[in-house]
Amino acid sequence: LALGLGRAQAGTEAEGVQFLEEYNAKAGMVLNKNVKASWNYYTNITEENLDIMTASNLEYAAFSKEVARNITTRFSNWNTYTNASVKRQFKKLVDIGFAAINDTEKLKSISTLEAELTGIYSTGKACLPEFGKGCLSLEPGLTDLMAGSRNYQELLAAWKGWRDASGKKMKSKYTQFVNVMNEAIAFSGYNDTGEYWRSWYETPSFEEDVKNLYEQLRPLYEQLHAYVRRKLMNKYGKQYFPDNGHIPAHLFGNMWSQDWGNIYDLVEPYPDATSVDITAKMLEKGYNITHMYRVAEEFFTSIGLDPMPAGFWTKSMLEKPADREVVCHASAWDFYDGQDFRIKQCTALTESQFLTVHHEMGHVIYFLAYVNQPVIFRDGANTGFHEGMADIVSLSFQTPEHMKAIGLLDEIPTDNKSDLNFLLKMALDKVAFLPFGYLIDQWRWSVFKGATTPGTYNHDWWDLRCQYQGISPPIERSEDDFDPGAKYHIPGNTPYIRYFVSYILQFQWHKALCDEIGYVGPLHRCDVYRDVSAGNLLREMLKLGSSKPWQDAMEVITGSREMSVLPMVEYFDPLLQWLKEQNKEENIGWSSSCPTNIPSPYPPSPTSASSNINPSTLLASMVLL
Ligand SMILES: C[C@H](N[C@H](C(=O)O)[C@@H]1CCCN1C(=O)[C@@H](N)CC(=O)O)C(=O)N1CCC[C@H]1C(=O)O
Numbered sequence: 001l002a003l004g005l006g007r008a009q010a011g012t013e014a015e016g017v018q019f020l021e022e023y024n025a026k027a028g029m030v031l032n033k034n035v036k037a038s039w040n041y042y043t044n045i046t047e048e049n050l051d052i053m054t055a056s057n058l059e060y061a062a063f064s065k066e067v068a069r070n071i072t073t074r075f076s077n078w079n080t081y082t083n084a085s086v087k088r089q090f091k092k093l094v095d096i097g098f099a100a101i102n103d104t105e106k107l108k109s110i111s112t113l114e115a116e117l118t119g120i121y122s123t124g125k126a127c128l129p130e131f132g133k134g135c136l137s138l139e140p141g142l143t144d145l146m147a148g149s150r151n152y153q154e155l156l157a158a159w160k161g162w163r164d165a166s167g168k169k170m171k172s173k174y175t176q177f178v179n180v181m182n183e184a185i186a187f188s189g190y191n192d193t194g195e196y197w198r199s200w201y202e203t204p205s206f207e208e209d210v211k212n213l214y215e216q217l218r219p220l221y222e223q224l225h226a227y228v229r230r231k232l233m234n235k236y237g238k239q240y241f242p243d244n245g246h247i248p249a250h251l252f253g254n255m256w257s258q259d260w261g262n263i264y265d266l267v268e269p270y271p272d273a274t275s276v277d278i279t280a281k282m283l284e285k286g287y288n289i290t291h292m293y294r295v296a297e298e299f300f301t302s303i304g305l306d307p308m309p310a311g312f313w314t315k316s317m318l319e320k321p322a323d324r325e326v327v328c329h330a331s332a333w334d335f336y337d338g339q340d341f342r343i344k345q346c347t348a349l350t351e352s353q354f355l356t357v358h359h360e361m362g363h364v365i366y367f368l369a370y371v372n373q374p375v376i377f378r379d380g381a382n383t384g385f386h387e388g389m390a391d392i393v394s395l396s397f398q399t400p401e402h403m404k405a406i407g408l409l410d411e412i413p414t415d416n417k418s419d420l421n422f423l424l425k426m427a428l429d430k431v432a433f434l435p436f437g438y439l440i441d442q443w444r445w446s447v448f449k450g451a452t453t454p455g456t457y458n459h460d461w462w463d464l465r466c467q468y469q470g471i472s473p474p475i476e477r478s479e480d481d482f483d484p485g486a487k488y489h490i491p492g493n494t495p496y497i498r499y500f501v502s503y504i505l506q507f508q509w510h511k512a513l514c515d516e517i518g519y520v521g522p523l524h525r526c527d528v529y530r531d532v533s534a535g536n537l538l539r540e541m542l543k544l545g546s547s548k549p550w551q552d553a554m555e556v557i558t559g560s561r562e563m564s565v566l567p568m569v570e571y572f573d574p575l576l577q578w579l580k581e582q583n584k585e586e587n588i589g590w591s592s593s594c595p596t597n598i599p600s601p602y603p604p605s606p607t608s609a610s611s612n613i614n615p616s617t618l619l620a621s622m623v624l625l
């Protein structure tokens with residue numbers, strides 16, 4: 001690209017279009033090189049690969065900076081152009097985020113800090129000898145333990161062990177990370193990194209909008225919380241539950257209390273009615289890892305969307321390698337050359353992993369749908385759209401109708417009890433997630449704007465967890481801990497409000513697709529499998545990429561330009577009525593502040609009959625603390 005020199009020139013719109021064509025040709029190659037360097041680090045964590053990725057990130061930043069400089073000198077009047085797409089491309093190209101900083105060393109530190117933090121997270125291990133376990137990494141060891149153990153103390157040891165092995169090691173690095181990101185983003189004219197991240201939604205009222213959406217869904221979450229709290233008290237004993245209505249955070253079958261699906265067996269409404277245990281069925285049917293991906297692919301092709309390209313099967317990393325350290329946290333990758341798309345996942349044969357397979361492949365389907373857009377438009381209409389597309393299939397895929405269609409269920413239950421079993425199971429993922437999806441960036445936005453400081457990181461984190469999720473730490477926490485760092489997206493620096501937005505959008509889209517295929521019946525039993533009119537409508541939105549404001553993309557698929565909780569409320573209404581009935585004797589809700597008295601994690605003194613672990617393990621676990 002000829003460097004724009006000297007005084008600002010007012011290039012014609014035709015010259016601007018020419019410039020954009022040159023940019024798109026070059027950008028694909030520069031991006032492809034950069035993504036490959038990242039892929040090599042994420043699939044083989046070494047100092048050398050970290051250095052190569054960092055150098056590539058700097059190269060890409062320099063390229064973005066040069067393009068922006070070219071535009072401001074040669075096309076200073078781009079904002080007066082008439083073509084909306086041309087203007088939108090220029091608008092995106094001049095906003096280069098952190099790359100605007102005039103200090104390469106500081107820019108480099110943003111890249112190295114993120115890579116180091118992600119490396120700590122991805123290689124962290126917790127050792128649990130007192131429970132007969134060696135040293136476990138997060139995937140699969142600790143994840144499986146949190147999902148399957150029903151031993152209060154063992155769960156607690158894994159929960160604490162993971163936080164000691166991850167977040168606790170990150171606090172000072174994360175503080176540096178925040179400071180240098182904020183310093184850099186100021187060069188792009190933003191007050192802080194949180195403002196930059198929110199700007200991607202192109203919606204001035206965005207913070208207010210998501211707050212209102214959450215408030216509308218809170219009653220549904222409160223009912224689910226009260227019901228699950230009762231069931232967990234029955235299972236583990238009231239003595240472990242604070243008297244302010246909170247639930248100990250480590251009892252949900254998930255390291256972060258964000259998805260409660262793994263404790264379905266403890267909360268099942270009607271054990272004598274039908275429910276689907278997908279993990280057992282997959283094993284029974286002799287599934288292997290590749291087959292999980294083939295089944296997911298077939299869902300998408302059945303509604304007329306594209307299959308995975310050939311290179312996907314040879315270049316993806318679908319299993320955890322035995323010979324090297326990798327970033328196991330699952331992710332989908334666009335290599336921006338129009339044909340190289342991959343998934344990186346330490347896939348295991350479990351239901352939760354099967355859903356993640358569909359999630360990551362949903363991202364790839366979106367990549368494929370906008371492959372003909374200019375490089376700068378190869379993104380979701382907003383990042384919540386990308387997550388919504390990743391998740392929407394799960395609303396069809398888990399229905400009894402679909403389970404039977406793919407041979408994981410013998411008979412479709414039509415009785416009311418089985419229906420409630422299914423709805424409760426869906427709520428353990430989709431409703432339980434809402435406060436979690438909402439609060440992560442409440443904390444991070446507060447950190448970026450300086451309202452939350454390194455001296456209050458953990459206190460403010462738990463304030464939000466207690467207030468929104470109604471959960472509390474099962475043992476004392478302090479500012480020596482850094483519990484936010486125990487969740488991938490904090491060291492990984494991936495914004496999180498996108499998942500909250502996604503959980504609203506996916507129900508709006510599911511309803512739109514079910515209407516499109518002429519489905520009649522309760523929304524929660526709709527399965528769009530094998531109906532290409534669903535895929536056609538979805539594609540009309542997907543192919544836009546980020547070429548239009550997200551409200552236009554929303555209108556294409558739902559006819560409305562706004563997010564709405566109504567489809568989600570409609571979907572779960574039968575469950576809400578049932579929960580209200582079940583909870584008649586319960587105190588709905590919890591106090592918004594964390595308990596002052598965290599109940600002792602251990603049963604009364606070892607001599608008492610009630611203690612359910614023997615003294616030696618009790619002492620050992622005390623030592624752990
Ligand atoms: C398991 C999933 N991994 C993310 C995702 O797939 O979103 C990964 C890591 C961060 C971004 N990412 C990508 O793959 C992006 N390249 C997608 C894109 O292209 O925008 C994940 O983190 N999830 C799934 C549900 C809730 C959340 C969680 O587990 O908390």
Ligand SMILES: [Zn+2]
Binds near residue numbers: 359386387
């Ligand atoms: Zn995703």
